[in-house]
Amino acid sequence: MDKKIPYKIYLSEDELPDQWYNVRADMKTKPAPLLNPATHQPVTLDEMSRIFCTELARQELDNDTPYIDIPGEILDFYKMYRPAPLVRAYFLEKALDTPAKIYYKFEGNNTSGSHKLNSAIAQAYYAKKQGLKGVTTETGAGQWGTALSMACAYFDLDCKVYMVKVSYEQKPFRREVMRTYGADVTPSPSETTKVGREILAKFPGTSGSLGCAISEAVETAVNSEGYRYVLGSVLSQVLLHQSVIGLETMTACDKYGIKPDIIIGCAGGGSNLGGLISPFMGRKLRGEADYRFIAVEPASCPSLTRGRYAYDFCDTGMVCPLSKMYTLGSGFIPSPNHAGGLRYHGMSSVLSELYDEGLIEAKSVEQTAVFEAATQFARIEGTLPAPESSHAIRAAIDEALRCKETGEEKTILFGLTGTGYFDMVAYQKFNDGLMSDYIPTDDELDKSFEQLPKV
């Protein structure tokens, strides 16, 4: 071990960031504006505020303020589970026999099991401050729903979660954690909403999708007095809150003289990747430093690597604003054999713009290779990773092995977003040799692209 770098770097509480960083402020080309789905005009704060909490809508539309104060109540809550450690993967380096130095920022040390809590508590706080009764949301793999349940329990807010039906059935314990925190969990599509009933009528027996669950949650929020809708990824406000990951990481790196060459994160809607890279990207945009950023997505849901950069619906019911993003089409549903999250059809408009400008690379990986990396990592580094996080592990191991070939001593940093305790059905499938890969065909994607709105 390098005596100068501890196995785990924990910042002290007074080193924690007290402002979020808004990477949009440093982007020359701002992400394209959200559009009203009916008028195709940029959405106004007033329109946004019917769906979202007003302060969150304001953050969503703010492309200019670089730093936003984190309210004291949120800072207090962050202290319950933050700082998250920046871990030097000494054991993994040794096992791979690589000259690369590998670090990971571990966000799994909280009951939601992921980084999602960083934005959940912020969104719950603003909902409470606005005097709301509760919030509605959707959840896929379940980390976001769990995080929001925890945040709502803390602020004594009502929490209604629409959980993608396949996850609801495959992850009954996720549902139970949410219930323990007092949330109301409904499998989606459901009979409780108009959009849910329509989808059930059109596709009886559907296993659901995030896009559909979003539509149900939005419908419920809009029709319930004192409720707003909240979302755990994709949105620019979420990336803002998640910047706490990157800010802590950067402080730790600067403190110990760590200079990452490559920064890797898994990418579904972009919340973790965006949060981790934001402050580093800021430095790159301001010309202060350079980094390679790699977004890793599932080959079965390849929005960056095979999607179109276009305006699309954020939800199946087409009630949300249109967003310009890399997308597979709002009707795209990953193959049922796809385990875990990262199953959203689109990508954060911020990350989409940065990717389009060539500031971020993207690669897709197949899930058997992901679970191989996950198992290897678990046995060597101890922590059982979430399938989503393991996409980043796969890419980090591949980069480290490339360094072994070339002899380069690169510094690789990746986001370990969460733990896999609620993903044992998928691990069992892998352990039993029953996991397979599915890559959508070009024809499938072309058909899905036909649904893109004409904007």
Added chain:
Amino acid sequence: MDKKIPYKIYLSEDELPDQWYNVRADMKTKPAPLLNPATHQPVTLDEMSRIFCTELARQELDNDTPYIDIPGEILDFYKMYRPAPLVRAYFLEKALDTPAKIYYKFEGNNTSGSHKLNSAIAQAYYAKKQGLKGVTTETGAGQWGTALSMACAYFDLDCKVYMVKVSYEQKPFRREVMRTYGADVTPSPSETTKVGREILAKFPGTSGSLGCAISEAVETAVNSEGYRYVLGSVLSQVLLHQSVIGLETMTACDKYGIKPDIIIGCAGGGSNLGGLISPFMGRKLRGEADYRFIAVEPASCPSLTRGRYAYDFCDTGMVCPLSKMYTLGSGFIPSPNHAGGLRYHGMSSVLSELYDEGLIEAKSVEQTAVFEAATQFARIEGTLPAPESSHAIRAAIDEALRCKETGEEKTILFGLTGTGYFDMVAYQKFNDGLMSDYIPTDDELDKSFEQLPKV
């Protein structure tokens, strides 16, 4: 918040203990010796070494050495998940409106989900150092088996786990985590051992017990070339390894001027309680400080509060050494409605002796009250606690509420041994209002005591 005490105290790596503390060295009356079950004579190192790794047998018999160096390989592994934070429960204090100060040492930030890894890695290390091929063990709630699987994966040792059948069935995901770490998991009683076959013949349809799983694991170890048996609790060597919990806690307390009045831990076999209190008990035994120690056990398995202090079998098959301990009789099996661990019939001989001398108090709590405390804690402090740990939470909350009545500003410290991610079946039962309590009758216990050996 008290600005001087952070929400979470993390020691730096150079503050971590590099020696374990052996509380037996400071005990005036040593725990009674283990006896050979056939001869009723104190077991020798040679006899012990047929079952246990030689170095571990040596530690088991060592009542005199106060400090034992932690080997470097174990220290390295500890750094993967230690230091464990000492948390100030600011939010719980506020919610209870108590003048008491509440702290907890949180041992759940690792994939085993509990403190068990502290001893698992030590036992795996000594097995590897002895050149063994593998180890066998039993597991009840599953934390120990998971911890041992992780430790064996790290040292590339074979790991055979006998898992109490009721847990094997109720916790398939625990089994799957162990498999992910490469362990071989068998539900107990099984057909793979003589003792298992006998128990199955005598009690067809039995849901198993820890005592039975121990017998199977010991039989397999003794009959397999290059294998030894390892145990996750009860033994004095385990308390020695677990002293790392108490040593870290004491260093953190001393550093911040925290003086606990009451130290609380849940107690099944005693591994967590013994580890947490050992160094504090050392101070008490040496007359340097005074503390109240409270062992909290389930009312359904009340070995300290209602057991006999007598020599008893450690396992159902009666192959292990006899231990003098507080016991309910080796045939005692908690009611099937008992959720979670803490289901062993006996108690650490070290803790038994300390309890007998009045140096430790004990109380028993009913499981519905435990799950009430668990849910309250989860919603207020964020972390979803293991049912076992929640026994300590219950007692800590009760003490804090007592302080509220009396106005005393006591400092209460408890061990939060782990997380409840694999206990959602039990939480669901509680959430659905289907959980009930069972307290064994005096007649039941008297009948069980009849099986105590005549020593």
